Amino acid sequence: MRARTAPRSARHTSPRGGPALAGLAVLGVLATSLTGCGGEENEDTTLTVFAAASLQDTFTEIADEFEAEHADVDVRLNFDGSSGLAEQIQGGAPADVFASADTQTMDTLVADDLVESPEPFATNTLEIAVPPDNPAGIATFADLAGPDVRLVICAPEVPCGHATAQVASDAGVTLAPVSEEQSVTDVLGKVTTGEADAGLVYVTDVTAAGEDVQGIPFEESKDVVNTYPIAPVTDSEHGDLAAEFVTMVRSDAGRQVLTEAGFGTP
């Protein structure tokens, strides 16, 4: 019985693998339509903005204002690490605007012709974050190298880690962190839970964290300024709207929102 059916079925499916692949594609379409990620059904125009995670609060506010000014436009925001977003755009994700937390990431997209003429719109610098009671008594950048300080920083592989390494080398301080995290959020988490005595994050992160952490500015941070560029995506179907959004971010109103969150002006 078995010996007879097996080869026959093998002839049906396996030699080319075509039907199986087609089936997988069907599966993908099915998943998309079921989860509602596919096409938009309403008549509003949707503008999709990919923005670095540190822009979550500010861009949400700016998008609200943009929607208020454009009654028929729906702004959809996608926040993630800049490099992750860049990967998604390289993979064909339907973005109209991309705002990155560093110029390197943006440059890779420029090199691939995926975005058009990026413009800087904000800057950010590092700041020391400590738990509200500052258990290790941190006051200066050099204090971070103290022997009993449990310091958490970004891993050198990620942008905030680049900046940290640069600041430390410029200041001639050797940091001995207990952990090198994947993102600023992870660093901040270790500080807010009190696991770490200090962390190096961006000024805006300290502002956003509110009372959970105390920020300690330090002179050496001025030398390493992180610039945030923004650009419309080349393949955008709503190029005009995308350009308008970029303009709005760089307008006085936009600047004001960013400044309140701790960002600097480029």
Added chain:
Amino acid sequence: MTGLDLVARIPERDVDLTLGVPAGRTLALLGPNGAGKSTALAVAAGLLRSPACRVGVGGRRLDDVPTHHRGVAMLSQDPLLFPHLSVLDNVAFAPRAQGVRRSAARAAAWRWLDEVGVSGLAQRRPGALSGGQSQRVAIARALAAEPEVLLLDEPMAALDVSVTPALRQLLRRVLAERTVLLVTHDALDAVLLADRVAVIEHGRVVEEGPTQQVLERPRSRFAARIAGLNLITGRWHGGALEGHGLRVQGVTDGLALAEGSPAVAVFAPSAVSVFGNDPGGSPRNAWPVVVTDLEPREDRVRVRADTRLGEESLAADVTPAAVADLGLEPGVRVRFAVKATEVTVHPAGPDPEPPASR
């Protein structure tokens, strides 16, 4: 000296049994499924505890003694040999568990394997044994524990009929002089292995007495159904059993019987034919008897009769028509005949009756 004293009183299961086994004797528990036989064993082994239960072995109270300190080994129909141990290590398990050194435990295991006739299988894994071989090893393993009391739970129920006679003889040999509580369905097990029989129905002992008496003249319904067997005890002489003035031919299940050795012949009443006078063709097993009573049961009539010497009572099942044809009634002289192929002859102990005093 007492062997095993047991009060198994489990109200939740509606079981209330009081049983006693004298030291060195075997008590068979007969009864239908669910009657409470296995419950009695579980209580004796300490696997089932209840405040109202009492267990004593050799005068020692075991109510609060955990199973492994009771000296009560159990053998069930499933040999349950530890699959990860060789046959030898299975048998050496009990001595090892009791703190005997490995070499001494293995030496003991060899002896017991020899005793049950499977020392050639010592290095095998249990998975490579037949059912009969496994049960022999299980017997050796139980004996190697040197238990004070052996609990047997239908030890032959799962075996092929071709191996049961030999295993039954093995049990007869190794159980002699041991204190044993034997649960069985098979009247023959009781006949050959037990000194006394207790019949259990619905959690109560409904009948208890010497094996032969209970099986020949059962008073309880269950015993009557499975028993009511004709048992003739005697000695093996010249290829037949002789006893009580009768000579009985039968089959011996391939077991050798020594000349002059004690034996018991067993046959069912349904195998007995009743004749008014000498039957033609003269079957070898034909004995003149006097009818003592008639007992109708379902579509048959059980005819009880005494042999001429009045020493042995036999039973035959006949149709009501035959009763009329032969004019059977108490006092009538007839002949009971049974084919030799319907009779099994088994080796028996030297003294089938329990001693009058102990």
Added chain:
Amino acid sequence: MSISLPRWLLLPAGLAAAYLLLPLVAMVLRVDWPGFLGLVTSPSARDALWLSLRTGAVSTLVCVLLGVPLATVLARTRFPGQGLLRSLVLLPLVIPPVVGGIALLYTFGRRGLLGGTLEALGVEVAFSTVAVVMAQVFVAMPFLVVSTEGALRTAGERYEVVAATLGASPSTVFRRVTLPTVLPGLLSGTVLAFARSLGEFGATITFAGSLQGTTATLPIQIYLERVDDPDAAVALSLVLVLVAVLVIGLTWQNPVARRRRAPA
């Protein structure tokens, strides 16, 4: 002998297999083969692999030492609240590991439930290799408990009862009868626990942090490299997959081999 299956079953079955295998194929295709050796033998990669193997081994040992007794208690006793306990013990199987990490943080962290006690004892868990092991044990233990408890229930108590009537004390029964009879289930549970420990990421990153050679295990290193050096990430992923395949291969062989050995 075998029953014949409805033929239509083969299409979804094939789809399922393809869906699970295709991403692996895609990853293999993406590997930068000329640079592979260099990528997987870089100091950070070697540190990560070695740390993963070490912590995985220790976690697995802890899982066995604590999980087998737990499985035995769950399988062999009855007490009020047992069903609830069993469900809770299995919880790490279904909650996101990150949640597990947060829970561990609130238990053993500096300001956690036991943090003060631990600190008074001079034990600092956070950011140490011990924390990595703790995170792994938390997520891997249920695998061991489930498979061992299942094996115990399947095996039943009959052999243990026999052993007790033969005079074996409870400890002897556990050591010489219970453990050997559930050994196959225990082994596959152990291998699963090891595999789960190797792959553990969420609870580790939340609870233990990430530092080369101390807490940066292979999955964490992969996640880090993904941003900076995708080639290295893919190469390390392949290493992890190979280790996992090896581990699963060992477990999968087991039941098949056992079935073949079993007498018909």
